[in-house]
Amino acid sequence: MDSFMDNEPMEGAVVKGTVVAIEKDLAIIDVGLKTEGRIALKEFGQAGRDGTIKVGSIVEVYVDRVENSLGEAVLSREKARREESWVKLEEMYAKNERVEGIIFNQVKGGFTVDLEGAVAFLPRSQVDIRPIRDIGPLMNVSQPFQILKMDKRRGNIVVSRRAILEESRAEQRSEIVQQLEEGQIVDGVVKNITDYGAFVDLGGIDGLLHVTDIAWRRVNHPTEVLSIGETIKVQIIRINHESHRISLGMKQLQADPWEGIEAKYPVGAKFTGRVTNITDYGAFVELEPGIEGLIHVSEMSWTKKNVHPGKIVSTSQEVEVMVLEVDPDKRRISLGLKQTLQNPWESFAEKFPIGSTIEGEVKNKTEFGLFIGLDGDVDGMVHLSDLDWQKPGEQALDEYNRGDMVKAKVLDVDVEKERISLGIKQLAAGEVADTSGDGLRKGSVVTGTVTEVNDGGIEVRLADSEMTAFIRRADLSRDRNDQRPERFSKGEKVDARVTQYDKKTGKIALSIKALEIAEEKEAVANYGSSDSGASLGDILGAALKDREKK
Numbered sequence: 001m002d003s004f005m006d007n008e009p010m011e012g013a014v015v016k017g018t019v020v021a022i023e024k025d026l027a028i029i030d031v032g033l034k035t036e037g038r039i040a041l042k043e044f045g046q047a048g049r050d051g052t053i054k055v056g057s058i059v060e061v062y063v064d065r066v067e068n069s070l071g072e073a074v075l076s077r078e079k080a081r082r083e084e085s086w087v088k089l090e091e092m093y094a095k096n097e098r099v100e101g102i103i104f105n106q107v108k109g110g111f112t113v114d115l116e117g118a119v120a121f122l123p124r125s126q127v128d129i130r131p132i133r134d135i136g137p138l139m140n141v142s143q144p145f146q147i148l149k150m151d152k153r154r155g156n157i158v159v160s161r162r163a164i165l166e167e168s169r170a171e172q173r174s175e176i177v178q179q180l181e182e183g184q185i186v187d188g189v190v191k192n193i194t195d196y197g198a199f200v201d202l203g204g205i206d207g208l209l210h211v212t213d214i215a216w217r218r219v220n221h222p223t224e225v226l227s228i229g230e231t232i233k234v235q236i237i238r239i240n241h242e243s244h245r246i247s248l249g250m251k252q253l254q255a256d257p258w259e260g261i262e263a264k265y266p267v268g269a270k271f272t273g274r275v276t277n278i279t280d281y282g283a284f285v286e287l288e289p290g291i292e293g294l295i296h297v298s299e300m301s302w303t304k305k306n307v308h309p310g311k312i313v314s315t316s317q318e319v320e321v322m323v324l325e326v327d328p329d330k331r332r333i334s335l336g337l338k339q340t341l342q343n344p345w346e347s348f349a350e351k352f353p354i355g356s357t358i359e360g361e362v363k364n365k366t367e368f369g370l371f372i373g374l375d376g377d378v379d380g381m382v383h384l385s386d387l388d389w390q391k392p393g394e395q396a397l398d399e400y401n402r403g404d405m406v407k408a409k410v411l412d413v414d415v416e417k418e419r420i421s422l423g424i425k426q427l428a429a430g431e432v433a434d435t436s437g438d439g440l441r442k443g444s445v446v447t448g449t450v451t452e453v454n455d456g457g458i459e460v461r462l463a464d465s466e467m468t469a470f471i472r473r474a475d476l477s478r479d480r481n482d483q484r485p486e487r488f489s490k491g492e493k494v495d496a497r498v499t500q501y502d503k504k505t506g507k508i509a510l511s512i513k514a515l516e517i518a519e520e521k522e523a524v525a526n527y528g529s530s531d532s533g534a535s536l537g538d539i540l541g542a543a544l545k546d547r548e549k550k
Contacts, residue, residue: 188202
């Protein structure tokens with residue numbers, strides 16, 4: 001009796017039993033217990049349905065309980081199959097081998113898979129490389145899976161069909177890549193289009209055709225040239241054998257328009273082009289397909305400074321430009337827009353020669369004077385010293401406001417520096433010059449009284465005259481350290497040399513620096529004989545004494 005008990009099957013074990021009878025759809029199985037157990041024939045699968053299971057058949061079953069309330073053994077063929085399957089699956093999982101299974105049901109977040117008795121979970125994300133709308137064709141079909149995770153204690157198995165597909169795809173990609181070479185020209189089908197390019201199917205592997213390699217001309221978006229499903233001819237530019245990434249090009253199959261570009265677009269020549277793109281720093285102009293040049297913002301307008309290029313030109317506008325520079329190595333062409341128009345300062349100088357009278361609106365008032373709006377969208381400046389013969393500059397400035405219409409005389413036009421000097425007081429210059437200007441000439445020395453001092457220099461009224469002149473900071477002294485306006489004070493007497501005097505316009509320019517230089521030369525000439533032994537200091541000292549006597 002003891003020996004029988006020792007060999008008695010234990011609960012939770014898989015044992016062999018003998019079919020002792022078949023009643024309708026149940027098999028009565030003896031596994032060596034006091035009583036037999038019953039198992040539905042359908043649990044034996046096809047063997048139970050086709051009559052293979054007969055009285056006397058030896059079968060493996062799982063002992064769920066030794067005895068139930070009816071005094072029968074509780075057996076399960078299904079659990080026996082599951083136990084067998086787990087052992088087998090754990091071995092395959094350890095070896096990273098594929099397993100066969102059948103997707104038989106859909107559950108939350110994925111599907112259930114029968115792995116020969118063991119039930120596994122297939123997450124929706126692991127079904128395929130790309131999302132699948134209809135999984136019907138994949139159901140109830142035996143196919144390979146990769147086990148991602150196993151937990152026997154919880155009875156959990158997670159599998160992936162996608163891992164199998166990716167592995168197979170990687171093998172195919174590797175084979176295809178081995179057959180391709182850089183520089184090779186192949187046919188491909190446009191598979192997908194993005195903002196930065198298009199993916200082209202080369203027959204099982206995709207290559208990227210970047211937007212900059214579609215054409216020599218500017219392509220803002222690939223859809224301008226390509227469409228999905230279109231067959232195109234491309235050249236393989238680069239192949240990365242490690243990542244299997246392939247770079248493709250279309251423009252490489254066409255002639256490079258930059259060849260001989262310097263002869264085609266010589267510096268100084270004018271061409272018509274189309275504005276293709278506008279940025280903060282300028283506008284790009286297409287001269288021909290594949291050839292674009294940049295008009296820098298500084299070359300767009302003679303007069304509109306610090307204005308966004310979009311306010312001067314618009315996209316797709318036809319414009320005439322001048323070639324300023326060509327760099328074939330960097331594939332750059334610098335263009336000018338303003339160079340195709342006449343310089344407004346040159347036009348003004350031709351139309352209004354020095355001495356002409358003009359009329360314009362006061363555009364702005366500054367501490368230095370007035371800015372007057374003139375023909376050609378240019379401004380002219382009336383310096384403080386050129387506002388009035390009798391009133392100090394700052395006092396005279398107070399009499400003018402923005403928007404006032406004023407008349408002035410053209411004193412000077414500097415085309416290169418883009419400056420126009422105007423004078424209001426010079427409108428009465430004839431009267432003043434007749435009474436006070438007879439003794440003035442270039443090179444003469446005059447004495448004046450300081451009437452204004454500012455950062456730019458000093459204003460001086462000439463003795464016995466209503467005429468005033470402005471001495472710039474740079475002309476206040478030969479010594480750079482003494483070129484400081486604050487050295488002078490209102491009412492102080494100063495001597496200066498006339499460096500410019502135009503009787504017609506009444507414009508007079510004075511320089512203390514020029515006087516000092518002239519006196520030094522004169523002193524050296526008068527006192528600097530080679531045998532005198534006098535030093536330069538002695539010479540200048542003597543010259544100063546003579547000046548004081550005079």
